[in-house]
Amino acid sequence: MTDTLTLRTPDDWHLHLRDGAMLRAVAPETARHFARAIIMPNLVPPVVTAADAAAYRDRIMAALPEGSQFTPLMTLYLTEETDPEDLARAYASGLITAVKLYPAGATTNSASGVANFDKVRPVLEKMAEIGCPLCVHGEVVDSDIDIFDREAVFIERVLDPIRRATPGLRVVMEHITTMQGVEYAAEGGPELGATITTHHLVINRNHILAGGIKPHYYCLPVAKREEHRLALRRAAASGDPTFFLGTDSAPHTDANKLLPCGCAGCFTATNTMSILAEVFEQDGALDRLESFTSLNGPKFYGLPANESTITLTKGDPVAYPDHIDTGDGTVTVFDPMMPLHWQVAD
Ligand code: DOR
Ligand code: ZN
Numbered sequence: 001m002t003d004t005l006t007l008r009t010p011d012d013w014h015l016h017l018r019d020g021a022m023l024r025a026v027a028p029e030t031a032r033h034f035a036r037a038i039i040m041p042n043l044v045p046p047v048v049t050a051a052d053a054a055a056y057r058d059r060i061m062a063a064l065p066e067g068s069q070f071t072p073l074m075t076l077y078l079t080e081e082t083d084p085e086d087l088a089r090a091y092a093s094g095l096i097t098a099v100k101l102y103p104a105g106a107t108t109n110s111a112s113g114v115a116n117f118d119k120v121r122p123v124l125e126k127m128a129e130i131g132c133p134l135c136v137h138g139e140v141v142d143s144d145i146d147i148f149d150r151e152a153v154f155i156e157r158v159l160d161p162i163r164r165a166t167p168g169l170r171v172v173m174e175h176i177t178t179m180q181g182v183e184y185a186a187e188g189g190p191e192l193g194a195t196i197t198t199h200h201l202v203i204n205r206n207h208i209l210a211g212g213i214k215p216h217y218y219c220l221p222v223a224k225r226e227e228h229r230l231a232l233r234r235a236a237a238s239g240d241p242t243f244f245l246g247t248d249s250a251p252h253t254d255a256n257k258l259l260p261c262g263c264a265g266c267f268t269a270t271n272t273m274s275i276l277a278e279v280f281e282q283d284g285a286l287d288r289l290e291s292f293t294s295l296n297g298p299k300f301y302g303l304p305a306n307e308s309t310i311t312l313t314k315g316d317p318v319a320y321p322d323h324i325d326t327g328d329g330t331v332t333v334f335d336p337m338m339p340l341h342w343q344v345a346d
Pocket of ligand 2: 014016040248250
């Protein structure tokens with residue numbers, strides 16, 4: 001029986017680190033096990049210019065524990081006013097690794113996102129020219145579209161037309177949650193990648209809604225039916241280089257989660273690697289965990305895989321905190337509802 005597992009150090013291709021006291025509390029949680037992460041730009045106000053990204057990167061570096069080797073990979077928040085030349089300079093200098101597209105109103109702090117996709121055509125064309133990836137929050141926001149259909153409708157009405165109109169544009173479908181997302185990504189060729197979160201491999205919509213509402217399982221895109229969760233599990237464990245880890249670990253204080261109109265987001269930075277090892281073992285795919293967490297993402301982004309490694313050991317159920325303390329209040333750590341037996345060795 002396998003009881004130790006050594007992997008190239010993983011990267012997180014979709015992470016929310018926030019700012020201020022929250023940043024200082026959550027950055028060490030990711031930096032403990034991950035070498036790099038794509039940092040989401042949905043701050044208030046958002047990270048829209050190269051200067052914003054440089055200043056945010058400095059604040060992240062200052063929040064890391066002494067001696068940390070963690071590298072934040074910065075993104076710009078695409079708005080209808082984004083300047084293609086500012087973006088191109090930021091990409092050429094290595095300051096940013098990708099650009100994030102939020103449809104206006106789709107999720108937390110997305111009010112500055114894109115409402116009219118024609119307005120961002122010149123930016124998308126510039127990105128295709130220079131090879132800068134576009135990370136996409138793939139949900140339509142039309143009030144007549146059922147929330148559980150928002151991803152599938154986005155693929156058909158927005159994503160596919162954008163990709164057809166912009167040959168060469170490299171796109172990451174972020175946090176896919178449906179079998180339609182899996183199928184579209186798998187057929188998209190080398191210019192299309194897709195991230196899958198830790199929590200969407202574990203929960204379906206029943207976990208949020210059956211037997212009492214569970215705000216800590218509410219995130220966007222919202223978890224779907226069980227058949228979709230199983231499609232995500234197969235995709236993650238397939239070894240297909242299209243699919244890689246983007247935890248979308250999205251901390252909100254408990255006070256902000258437990259409201260009549262609570263915030264969307266699951267905080268998984270603390271126990272992600274233990275959860276993923278458990279999930280991949282359940283699926284008989286421990287030998288493909290490294291592809292998902294450490295190899296496929298760098299390959300898509302044209303970066304080398306990490307040279308360093310981490311080792312997980314299997315044993316008695318792992319103890320991890322049920323919440324972390326931040327200067328802004330407590331943040332609940334995602335509860336996978338199962339004992340976790342794999343621990344990252346120090
Ligand atoms: O659940 C989510 N939380 N989904 C997102 O798209 C945004 C994120 C956040 O920033 O809280
Ligand atoms: Zn996110």
